[in-house]
Amino acid sequence: MSFDEKANSWLKKPFDTDTQEAVKSLFDKPRELEDAFYKDLEFGTGGIRGIMGVGTNRINKYTLGKSTQGLSFYLKKIFSTETIKVVIAYDCRHNSKKFAQTVSNVFSANGIEVCLFSDLRPTPELSFAVRYLKAHCGIVLTASHNPSQYNGYKVYWKDGGQIVPPQDKEIISEINKIDFDSINFKADSSKIKLIDKEIDDAFCETAVQISKTSRKSKLDLSVVFTSLHGTAITLMPRVFEAAGYSQFHSIKEQEVPDGNFPTVKSPNPEEREAFTLGLKKAKELQADLLIGTDPDADRFGIAVKNTSGDFELLNGNQTMLVLTRHLLEQYPEALTQKHFIGSTIVSSPVMINLAAHFGVECKLGLTGFKWIAKMIEDFPDKTFIAGGEESYGYMVGNKVRDKDAITSALLAAEIAATQKNLGSSFYEYLIDSYLKFGLYHEELVSITKEGRAGFEEIQQIMNDFRNNTPKSIADIEIDKIDDYGKQIQLSLNGGKEKLPYPKSDVIDFTLVDGSKIAIRPSGTEPKIKFYFSVNTTLESINDYTETKKKLASKCQKIIQSLGI
Numbered sequence: 001m002s003f004d005e006k007a008n009s010w011l012k013k014p015f016d017t018d019t020q021e022a023v024k025s026l027f028d029k030p031r032e033l034e035d036a037f038y039k040d041l042e043f044g045t046g047g048i049r050g051i052m053g054v055g056t057n058r059i060n061k062y063t064l065g066k067s068t069q070g071l072s073f074y075l076k077k078i079f080s081t082e083t084i085k086v087v088i089a090y091d092c093r094h095n096s097k098k099f100a101q102t103v104s105n106v107f108s109a110n111g112i113e114v115c116l117f118s119d120l121r122p123t124p125e126l127s128f129a130v131r132y133l134k135a136h137c138g139i140v141l142t143a144s145h146n147p148s149q150y151n152g153y154k155v156y157w158k159d160g161g162q163i164v165p166p167q168d169k170e171i172i173s174e175i176n177k178i179d180f181d182s183i184n185f186k187a188d189s190s191k192i193k194l195i196d197k198e199i200d201d202a203f204c205e206t207a208v209q210i211s212k213t214s215r216k217s218k219l220d221l222s223v224v225f226t227s228l229h230g231t232a233i234t235l236m237p238r239v240f241e242a243a244g245y246s247q248f249h250s251i252k253e254q255e256v257p258d259g260n261f262p263t264v265k266s267p268n269p270e271e272r273e274a275f276t277l278g279l280k281k282a283k284e285l286q287a288d289l290l291i292g293t294d295p296d297a298d299r300f301g302i303a304v305k306n307t308s309g310d311f312e313l314l315n316g317n318q319t320m321l322v323l324t325r326h327l328l329e330q331y332p333e334a335l336t337q338k339h340f341i342g343s344t345i346v347s348s349p350v351m352i353n354l355a356a357h358f359g360v361e362c363k364l365g366l367t368g369f370k371w372i373a374k375m376i377e378d379f380p381d382k383t384f385i386a387g388g389e390e391s392y393g394y395m396v397g398n399k400v401r402d403k404d405a406i407t408s409a410l411l412a413a414e415i416a417a418t419q420k421n422l423g424s425s426f427y428e429y430l431i432d433s434y435l436k437f438g439l440y441h442e443e444l445v446s447i448t449k450e451g452r453a454g455f456e457e458i459q460q461i462m463n464d465f466r467n468n469t470p471k472s473i474a475d476i477e478i479d480k481i482d483d484y485g486k487q488i489q490l491s492l493n494g495g496k497e498k499l500p501y502p503k504s505d506v507i508d509f510t511l512v513d514g515s516k517i518a519i520r521p522s523g524t525e526p527k528i529k530f531y532f533s534v535n536t537t538l539e540s541i542n543d544y545t546e547t548k549k550k551l552a553s554k555c556q557k558i559i560q561s562l563g564i
Contacts, residue, residue, distance in 0.1 A: 003037035014181040022054040035451045043168045049152035049524040059151045061102050065183040068103045070175030072110035085113040089126035090141035091231050091296040092257035099141045105187035118194040122231045122297030124404035125203045131160040142296040145268040160401035161373030206399050207407040211243040217421040218244040222287040226251040226278040228267040229258040230295035269301030289416045293405040299392040300405035304426040317348035320388030326415045328358045342372040342387030346518045346531040353437040366504045373401040439538040441551035445530040458521045458528045474561040482508040
């Protein structure tokens with residue numbers, strides 16, 4: 001069916017009058033009409049995510065209703081002899097609360113018990129609640145760190161982790177069987193139960209358990225926090241108080257949850273601009289640590305003082321390295337190959353060196369934190385310690401099975417307090433880590449390509465790299481190519497091996513000097529992403545600044561050689 005035929009089908013029942021009128025108005029805007037209907041929303045690395053509005057390629061009551069109706073049928077097929085229970089949470093975005101109620105209504109109309117959070121809550125608490133309540137499934141209405149016009153629908157399974165193949169494909173198959181007029185929106189209110197305090201208390205108690213420093217070191221640590229108008233404000237001040245941090249300062253202008261995110265261009269802790277107010281406050285107070293979280297509080301970024309006394313924003317790879325090193329050093333029992341940490345194929349290779357140093361395994365998954373959560377289920381005979389990714393996500397232990405900014409922020413504060421008590425700092429601990437495990441420098445280049453034409457352009461870029469593979473990049477020979485779409489690894493010497501990963505549209509080049517370039521379309525935004533990693537040995541802490549500059553220069557040469 002063509003996009004205009006799809007659009008015409010939305011001009012009659014079962015679509016309500018407001019929806020029909022909104023679709024009619026798009027016929028005067030052909031490009032917007034095409035973008036709204038040229039495809040159906042699909043599950044990406046973070047579930048379904050898109051711009052809110054009318055159309056099959058938009059987030060609205062009908063696309064969410066259809067997904068929920070299909071998921072209801074799937075749940076009843078898989079758990080046919082059980083009373084099915086789902087947990088639903090939502091963030092601060094426009095329509096999130098309304099969408100959460102719509103999703104609850106559809107589940108209840110299909111005879112499924114719903115535990116709905118009474119107000120907005122962080123995504124990691126949803127993951128925790130699924131396991132705590134022994135539910136079969138969980139949903140959170142959020143678009144994570146995307147701009148304000150976006151919303152989304154993340155699906156979690158009974159282990160607390162996001163769904164992964166082949167399960168996501170099976171669910172999509174059920175959804176695709178459904179017509180919009182088959183959605184049952186008529187709620188059974190007797191099956192919808194509001195939840196809040198009990199889960200809040202249990203989650204906060206679990207998060208605080210990771211904070212093991214002395215009360216004195218916590219009292220001496222000054223922390224500045226910004227929720228960037230998101231859900232972390234509901235729990236972060238509470239857990240820091242419970243953990244004993246008396247110098248906790250929240251940015252008042254950014255405390256109120258607001259889907260417009262009025263004080264930032266983008267509520268993304270990966271971007272320096274989002275920390276403008278936080279940095280100003282941290283400098284004013286001469287704080288030790290600045291923490292910022294995205295709207296649904298699964299990602300977090302930090303800034304720490306460097307040796308010059310200036311605040312330096314750390315990237316996800318740097319934070320992941322420090323947090324994991326601390327956990328391994330403080331682990332209460334002897335570490336063996338039965339213990340493992342998790343990361344992803346586009347994150348810093350330094351994690352492999354770190355794991356080897358401590359005698360544990362580093363398992364790598366595809367992009368998307370669901371793959372790290374899946375490792376816990378896939379290897380029940382092994383002990384999972386922690387997992388992280390370059391895109392500012394981190395998870396401690398197995399109580400939460402997704403990125404968890406709340407617990408991870410507490411861990412970062414614990415490290416800062418510990419190092420301060422030792423006469424050092426978080427930053428110096430990072431540099432010492434590079435001295436021990438190798439100095440790595442990573443950069444990310446994201447290119448936005450909007451609409452149908454942009455989608456096709458991204459596909460063409462991937463095809464060009466896949467089918468016209470260069471022999472070298474920036475005059476450095478390619479050692480091997482990992483094509484996760486074809487599930488093969490090609491070596492410079494002509495070798496060919498099968499990659500032990502599910503298919504994914506990612507191409508990874510490893511150069512003979514150990515540099516890496518990975519290319520992939522985003523699973524949640526109209527972007528293509530290029531990940532760059534270069535490394536060298538750091539001989540002395542005194543050499544750090546100059547060596548880092550050399551790596552940054554080398555990385556830029558590689559980026560420029562690709563013409564991006």
